[in-house]
Amino acid sequence: MFFQYKHQHGKRDRFLNMGKLVPLMFIATIFGLFLLYSPNPFTIISKQGLDSVPEKQQPPKQGLDSFQIQPPAPMQGPADHHHHHNLKPQKKKDCDLFKGHWVQEPRGPFYTNSSCTTIPESKNCFKNGRKDMDFLNWRWKPDECHLPRFDARSFLQIVQGKKMAFIGDSVARNHMESLRCLLSQEEIPNDVYKDSEDRFRTLYFPRHDFTLMVLWSKFLIVGEERMINGTGSSFFDLQIDKVEDEWAKYLPDIDYAIISAGHWFFRVLYLHEGENQVGCVYCHEPNVTDLNIDFALRMAVRATLKHINGCKNCSTRLMTLLRTFAPAHFENGFWNTGGYCNRTTPFKETEVDLEKFEWQLRNVQVEEFERAREAGEKQGKRFGLVDVTRAMLMRPDGHPGEHWGNTWKGGYNDCVHWCMPGPVDTWSELFLAALRKEAEAGLSS
Numbered sequence: 001m002f003f004q005y006k007h008q009h010g011k012r013d014r015f016l017n018m019g020k021l022v023p024l025m026f027i028a029t030i031f032g033l034f035l036l037y038s039p040n041p042f043t044i045i046s047k048q049g050l051d052s053v054p055e056k057q058q059p060p061k062q063g064l065d066s067f068q069i070q071p072p073a074p075m076q077g078p079a080d081h082h083h084h085h086n087l088k089p090q091k092k093k094d095c096d097l098f099k100g101h102w103v104q105e106p107r108g109p110f111y112t113n114s115s116c117t118t119i120p121e122s123k124n125c126f127k128n129g130r131k132d133m134d135f136l137n138w139r140w141k142p143d144e145c146h147l148p149r150f151d152a153r154s155f156l157q158i159v160q161g162k163k164m165a166f167i168g169d170s171v172a173r174n175h176m177e178s179l180r181c182l183l184s185q186e187e188i189p190n191d192v193y194k195d196s197e198d199r200f201r202t203l204y205f206p207r208h209d210f211t212l213m214v215l216w217s218k219f220l221i222v223g224e225e226r227m228i229n230g231t232g233s234s235f236f237d238l239q240i241d242k243v244e245d246e247w248a249k250y251l252p253d254i255d256y257a258i259i260s261a262g263h264w265f266f267r268v269l270y271l272h273e274g275e276n277q278v279g280c281v282y283c284h285e286p287n288v289t290d291l292n293i294d295f296a297l298r299m300a301v302r303a304t305l306k307h308i309n310g311c312k313n314c315s316t317r318l319m320t321l322l323r324t325f326a327p328a329h330f331e332n333g334f335w336n337t338g339g340y341c342n343r344t345t346p347f348k349e350t351e352v353d354l355e356k357f358e359w360q361l362r363n364v365q366v367e368e369f370e371r372a373r374e375a376g377e378k379q380g381k382r383f384g385l386v387d388v389t390r391a392m393l394m395r396p397d398g399h400p401g402e403h404w405g406n407t408w409k410g411g412y413n414d415c416v417h418w419c420m421p422g423p424v425d426t427w428s429e430l431f432l433a434a435l436r437k438e439a440e441a442g443l444s445s
């Protein structure tokens with residue numbers, strides 16, 4: 001994420017570089033900085049056709065073995081008696097947990113900045129001066145069913161004896177930090193490992209023999225920043241057919257991999273497949289094929305899931321979850337041009353625009369996920385979807401905004417990450433629902 005940039009390279013150099021970059025952009029100059037540094041240019045919507053994924057909803061099973069829901073036929077033939085022997089409980093209709101709206105929740109948040117002592121400074125919005133608290137009193141309500149409230153005990157029971165890794169950028173870390181707070185209400189984990197930049201981290205819950213990791217990866221696939229005169233250029237060379245080994249090498253050890261990506265793709269990217277450059281995103285060079293962000297993200301998710309499906313020494317118990325793109329909410333500007341996010345209530349369902357690029361990115365992710373699931377399930381791999389995009393499009397009020405303890409160049413708002421506590425905690429409710437669903441499927445098969 002852009003906030004990490006300052007640690008990597010001198011920010012002065014980066015701003016000096018801009019003069020050279022901007023003319024390459026087809027977008028107006030004001031977007032130049034934004035494209036390179038910000039994860040959320042709310043302009044650029046790719047034109048590549050991306051029809052939304054049809055919601056997979058099985059009609060309730062109406063076969064012979066569900067005859068108990070039908071009124072008894074007045075004239076049953078002898079054959080009908082046999083069916084009484086394989087009377088099964090009626091299959092529950094799958095509810096789409098990801099389509100719904102936010103409703104008032106009088107019970108409030110799961111933790112506070114005193115009951116969870118590990119909230120990172122930059123997500124501790126109240127400590128950093130946020131005053132409004134109404135944004136804590138909402139719960140996600142799927143249209144057709146109820147999403148159970150997070151239950152740390154059930155979560156820890158399911159993952160007991162297991163290893164789980166969040167793989168992705170700083171938003172993945174945000175999710176992991178939120179889960180840590182949620183679980184801490186039941187058991188406080190030990191810090192086992194943390195690198196100097198907080199990119200790789202391992203926690204251990206001794207009572208449940210549960211290991212929780214975060215593995216840093218900006219793109220999931222191999223991505224090297226081009227250096228120009230010894231300074232990072234903000235241009236990246238991506239290898240669309242090769243996952244980053246820094247996370248992939250841990251895979252054989254992991255029982256639950258929760259992958260996510262997206263925010264780093266909004267910059268100049270050169271895409272390579274093997275030895276060949278297949279094109280670029282935003283580079284606008286005469287002899288390089290112009291591709292869009294959707295394509296780059298699609299390739300990254302595809303390569304990742306292909307790697308997972310092909311992983312020979314991975315655990316047969318490995319469950320792969322995809323957490324879909326989490327939108328940012330800058331208004332009236334971008335992160336570096338005074339954009340802010342100071343709303344205090346969620347949007348209604350009708351206020352959300354599903355034509356936006358965030359929804360397209362989500363569709364790309366879900367399409368690739370469904371494709372890989374189909375292939376992987378044949379080999380006994382397990383999958384789960386944590387589709388937060390629609391819910392989070394409705395939460396412009398969930399970001400730190402100016403309340404993230406910003407000391408960098410003063411005044412920038414963080415409308416990308418999420419306050420803790422806050423709506424990011426809902427991701428773990430959807431996550432737990434996916435784990436439960438998988439556990440139930442495992443029991444009945």
Ligand SMILES: *[C@@H]1O[C@H](CO)[C@@H](O)[C@H](O)[C@H]1NC(C)=O
Pocket residue numbers: 113114124126127
């Ligand atoms: C918790 O938030 C309050 C404001 O609600 C703030 O005054 C306090 O410093 C915070 N405490 C910690 C430990 O972060």
Ligand SMILES: *[C@@H]1O[C@H](CO)[C@@H](O)[C@H](O)[C@H]1NC(C)=O
Pocket residue numbers: 228229
């Ligand atoms: C690298 O630095 C040299 C000397 O300062 C300069 O002439 C050259 O244009 C720079 N190259 C790029 C690509 O910025």
Ligand SMILES: *[C@@H]1O[C@H](CO)[C@@H](O)[C@H](O)[C@H]1NC(C)=O
Pocket residue numbers: 285287288
């Ligand atoms: C574009 O093509 C020209 C002529 O074939 C070549 O000289 C140049 O290096 C190419 N540019 C890039 C960026 O590949």
Ligand SMILES: *[C@@H]1O[C@H](CO)[C@@H](O)[C@H](O)[C@H]1NC(C)=O
Pocket residue numbers: 252253313
């Ligand atoms: C898994 O397989 C890869 C490639 O075959 C190998 O490099 C790696 O050491 C193996 N890991 C384990 C834990 O066996």
Ligand SMILES: *[C@@H]1O[C@H](CO)[C@@H](O)[C@H](O)[C@H]1NC(C)=O
Pocket residue numbers: 340342343
């Ligand atoms: C949000 O911030 C903008 C710019 O600072 C300000 O004009 C507006 O009044 C603020 N809105 C609220 C609800 O605080």
